[in-house]
Every structure is written in C-alpha cells, then in structure tokens.
Amino acid sequence: MANPYTKPLHLVRKRIVRWAEHGLMPAIERESAAQLIHHESRQKDWGVDLPDLPEHIQALYRVWQTDPDESWVRLYRGPATLDPVAGLVFVRGRVVWGSTDARPRVRERSPKWQVHWGGDHRRFDAVISLRSIFETNYFHYLNDVLPKLRLAEQLGLPESIPVVVSERLAACRFFADTVRLGFFGGRQVIVQGAREAIAAKEIYVPSDFDCDRVAYDWLCDRLGAGCHADKGGAIYVHRGASSPNRRGYRNEAEVFRLMARHGVRVVDPAEYSLAEQIDLFSRAGLVIGPHGAGLVNLLFRRGPGDLLELFNPNIGTPHYYLIARLRGLGYRWRYNLSPQGKENVASSEMDIAAVELALKELMG
Structure with a gap:
C-alpha cells in the first residue's frame, strides 16, 4: 500500500529547496543582468467562444487565453555561464532567475550551483543558447527549440556565433537528423555536458511565440x-x-483491424527519420492518433486535411488543436476508454465504435 505521506513530504521538500535557492543563494535581477534586444507581443486571436474540446482541455485553454504571448531575445554580458540543467544564466557567479525560456506557469529547474564557481570552463566570445526546459521532447524541440534560430537570424547575429545544445538533446535521433539535413548551415553546434557550465562574454537567449505560423513556415x-x-x-x-510515455492501447489488435478496414496506414514516428516524418506528414490528408508529441508533425502539412485526436481523460493540452487551426485543418476529438495507471502514462482502450463512426464521416 502506498504511503499517504510520501507526496506531501515530497512537496514540502521541494518548497524548502525552492525557498533556500531563491532566498539564500547569490542572485541578480534579470532586468539588471540582461539587455532586451528584441521583443514582440501579440494578441491571441483565439476568440471568446471555446472550441469543441474536452472539458479538461477547455479549462487549460481558458488559462492560456490570459497568458502573454511574446517573442524575445535577451543578451547577457559576462563573465557569464550557462547552466547544464536547462539553460539558466549566471552572471559573475550569481544566478539570474527567469533567464530560461520558461513560459508562464512553468517552474525553472534547480541549477547545478557548484559548476559555476570555479573549475575549467570552455570559454567563448559569444554563444546562442538553444537550451529549453523540455528540450528533448519532440513537440517542444520543433515548437520551442528550433525556432530560436529564426530569431537569431532575424536579428542578423553572425554565423560565427555558435549555438549551444545539451548532451541529452544531442543524443536524440531527431537532433542528429536535423544536423544531417543542414539545418544549422555553417554555424558551430556546441554540445554542453551534463555537468558542464559553458562560459561566454555574451550569451544570447531567444524565445519565440508559442504555436506560430511564421515559425512553422x-x-x-x-x-x-x-x-x-x-x-x-x-x-x-x-x-x-x-x-x-507508455500511453498505449490495450485493445491494440482491434485498433489495427479498424485502421486496415478503412485503408488507414499505421505508422510509428519513432521508426522514421526526421526527413521521412516530414515527407509522410506533409502528404497526409487525415491524421488519427492519441495525444502525444508525434502529432506535432502536423505543422509540416501545408494543404487540406483533418486531425482526429484521441484523449485520455485529464491528460493533454490544446497544442495540436492550435496547430491544426494554424494549418487550416479540420479538427475532431474522441475520448479513450478505461484508463489504467498514473495519468501521464495510463494505458487505455480506443473507443472503436466512436472512432469508426468518425472515420466514416471524415473519409466518406
């Protein structure tokens, strides 16, 4: 039987650590440490009326409507160091809270304090940080990480300034594929070790809009x-x-038979290179799938089409609805049945009858 006190004690410990970090450790205010060299804000055009989305997604959608939507680049002048956990910046050995690309309501992760105070750092005149809170997640990689380079190029930052990525991201197949596709051109890519602070006289930290048509194009x-x-x-x-994330279907055999009946091709994006995923989704007129990072490939579709998104109750975000909307795609959703396990990894069963009805309507 699970200990009922484990979770509260864990939360208390996190709050104590957070209090100590913010109240006792040497810090510097972002406004005095950084120069804001680019800033744009935009009014969300989501409208007042909520779209047809599950209730738990609508609740999050309402919150997001009130959050600022901004694109910016901040320049930190050294001596400065970049933290290996998620890209917090330290200036003269003091942490700058708010120096990552964390969006509203996302907590910045605790840095590795000791690596900034002494030790042999790799040193550069200037670097562009491509570090991000959820950088190894495929959705956040395409939505948050790669568009940072668009901002750097928009500002005319010379190609001689290298970009910094984490060791964990560099180990991902999709990152290696991005390099092979020539995405970074002649710009050097610095891979930051898991316990390494990168030192530079100037550190550029970009953050682009969330779900942005210009960035997707x-x-x-x-x-x-x-x-x-x-x-x-x-x-x-x-x-x-x-x-x-192990959010699989327990009635998988039935799912495959359903797709075969309607001539739907079954694909596991993890088995394809980035170039193959781009080609596959750019040609797809109908995408069906459970909520998950693989659906971010919808951004590569620049033609007519539809998305049928399948949700476990209490899990998910409006991101793929927003991407479908930006791409001019039709959008529908259905709930999965009988989720079992912790919410973020719960298995479930596809509602075969409901999905088959939707397929008949969408495919004619």
Missing part, C-alpha cells in the same frame, strides 16, 4: 517540407514500444 522551408494541395492519404500515429 520557416521550419518547413528550412527542413524541405513540400506543399501538397491534394487531399492525401490517411495515417494513424501509433505509440510504439519506444515511446517515452
């Missing part, structure tokens, strides 16, 4: 996604054994 052009005006085929995004 730039990514498509940069990564070679084609424009396909035809309706395209239908694909089902399968969460295979290598999926980082």
Whole structure:
C-alpha cells in the first residue's frame, strides 16, 4: 500500500529547496543582468467562444487565453555561464532567475550551483543558447527549440556565433537528423555536458511565440517540407514500444483491424527519420492518433486535411488543436476508454465504435 505521506513530504521538500535557492543563494535581477534586444507581443486571436474540446482541455485553454504571448531575445554580458540543467544564466557567479525560456506557469529547474564557481570552463566570445526546459521532447524541440534560430537570424547575429545544445538533446535521433539535413548551415553546434557550465562574454537567449505560423513556415522551408494541395492519404500515429510515455492501447489488435478496414496506414514516428516524418506528414490528408508529441508533425502539412485526436481523460493540452487551426485543418476529438495507471502514462482502450463512426464521416 502506498504511503499517504510520501507526496506531501515530497512537496514540502521541494518548497524548502525552492525557498533556500531563491532566498539564500547569490542572485541578480534579470532586468539588471540582461539587455532586451528584441521583443514582440501579440494578441491571441483565439476568440471568446471555446472550441469543441474536452472539458479538461477547455479549462487549460481558458488559462492560456490570459497568458502573454511574446517573442524575445535577451543578451547577457559576462563573465557569464550557462547552466547544464536547462539553460539558466549566471552572471559573475550569481544566478539570474527567469533567464530560461520558461513560459508562464512553468517552474525553472534547480541549477547545478557548484559548476559555476570555479573549475575549467570552455570559454567563448559569444554563444546562442538553444537550451529549453523540455528540450528533448519532440513537440517542444520543433515548437520551442528550433525556432530560436529564426530569431537569431532575424536579428542578423553572425554565423560565427555558435549555438549551444545539451548532451541529452544531442543524443536524440531527431537532433542528429536535423544536423544531417543542414539545418544549422555553417554555424558551430556546441554540445554542453551534463555537468558542464559553458562560459561566454555574451550569451544570447531567444524565445519565440508559442504555436506560430511564421515559425512553422520557416521550419518547413528550412527542413524541405513540400506543399501538397491534394487531399492525401490517411495515417494513424501509433505509440510504439519506444515511446517515452507508455500511453498505449490495450485493445491494440482491434485498433489495427479498424485502421486496415478503412485503408488507414499505421505508422510509428519513432521508426522514421526526421526527413521521412516530414515527407509522410506533409502528404497526409487525415491524421488519427492519441495525444502525444508525434502529432506535432502536423505543422509540416501545408494543404487540406483533418486531425482526429484521441484523449485520455485529464491528460493533454490544446497544442495540436492550435496547430491544426494554424494549418487550416479540420479538427475532431474522441475520448479513450478505461484508463489504467498514473495519468501521464495510463494505458487505455480506443473507443472503436466512436472512432469508426468518425472515420466514416471524415473519409466518406
């Protein structure tokens, strides 16, 4: 039987650590440490009326409507160091809280304090930080990490300034594929070790808009996604054994039979290179799949189409609805049945009857 006190004690410990870090450790205010060299804000055009989304997604949608939507680049002049955990900046050995790309309501992670105070750092005149809170998640990689380079280029930062990525991100197949596709051009990529602070006289920290059509078009052009005006085929995004979150279907055999009946191709994005995923989704006229990072590939579709998103109750965000909307795609959703396990990794059963009805309506 689980200890009922474990979670409260864990939360208390985190709050004590957070209090000590913010109240006792040497820090410097972001406004005095950084120069804001680029800033844009925009009014969300989501409208007042809520779209047809599950109730728990609507609740989050309401919150997001009130959050600021901003694109910015901050310059930190040294001596400065970049933390290995998620890219916090230290100036003269003092932490700058708020120096990551964390969006509203996302807590910055505790840094590795000791690596900034002494030791042999790799030193550069200037670097551009591509570090991000959730950088190894495929959705956040395409939505948050890569668009940072668009801002750097928009500001005319010379190609001689290298970019910094984490060791964990560099180990991801999709990052290696991005390099092979020539995404970074002649710009050097610095891989930051898990216990290494990178030192520089100047550190540029960019953060682009969330779910941005301009950034998505730039990514498509940069990564070679084609424009396909035809309706395209239908694909089902399968969460295979290598999926980082184990939200699989217990009635998987029935799911596969359903897709076969309607001529829907079953694909596991993890089995494809980045170039193959781009080509596959740029041609897909109908995408069906459970909520998860594989659906971010919808941004590569620049033609007519639809998304049918499948949710476990209490899990998910409006991101894929927003991407579908930006891409001019139709959007529908259905709930999964009988989730079992912790919410973020719960298995479930596809509602075969409900999904089949939706497929008949969408495919004619």
